[in-house]
Amino acid sequence: MPSPAKPARERIIDAANRLFYREGIRAVSVDAVAEKAGVTKKTLYYHFKSKDDLITAYLTARDQPNLAQFEAWFDAAEGNVADKVEAIFIALAKSSRHPKWRGCGFLRTAAELANMPGHPAMTVGAAHKKKFEAWLTERLVEAHVPQPEATARQIVLLLDGAFSIMLVHRDPAYVEEAGRAARALLSGAQSGHSPTIS
Structure with a gap:
């Protein structure tokens, strides 16, 4: 059986990790992270109240x-x-x-x-x-x-x-x-x- 998909929050952090590390935090939009994670912007904001919150989660990870x-x-x-x-x-x-x-x-x-x-x-x-x-x-x-x-x-x-x-x-x-x-x-x-x- 295929492994279950990662939870949305984990996918968002993974996407932020790849994009922020490669391009820098100011150059990457929340929309780009959501697209990379395969989630809607609304879903991203459900898990992270702001881009600053997402940046903090990226470094914590x-x-x-x-x-x-x-x-x-x-x-x-x-x-x-x-x-x-x-x-x-x-x-x-x-x-x-x-x-x-x-x-x-x-x-x-x-x-x-x-x-x-x-x-x-x-x-x-x-x-x-x-x-x-x-x-x-x-x-x-x-x-x-x-x-x-x-x-x-x-x-x-x-x-x-x-x-x-x-x-x-x-x-x-x-x-x-x-x-x-x-x-x-x-x-x-x-x-x-x-x-x-x-």
């Missing part, structure tokens, strides 16, 4: 899958914590070579909503970034890295900096270089010396 992907890359890598953190950057550089890759959906949405700091999607994006930072801090604590909170924040800066520069240059070499910087940072922290990034 990306939260756990993205965090799980970072965790999977970390866990699959061999070696010490520096190797595993660098592996996240290496995997990200590989992903960025795919023609459908458009960067970090959270940062791109934040850029489009930069003049709306109180937007609920900004809250979702900030929470997502904090969750990743907290997860990374836990891994550094487990590895007995000194000052794990500060070091995790520095790695987050490298990662989001790499995401941002990729929107400008579309060159995965920047992500790989950021990974080497993260590795040097961790190696230096664990050895008690200031890192030398080369």
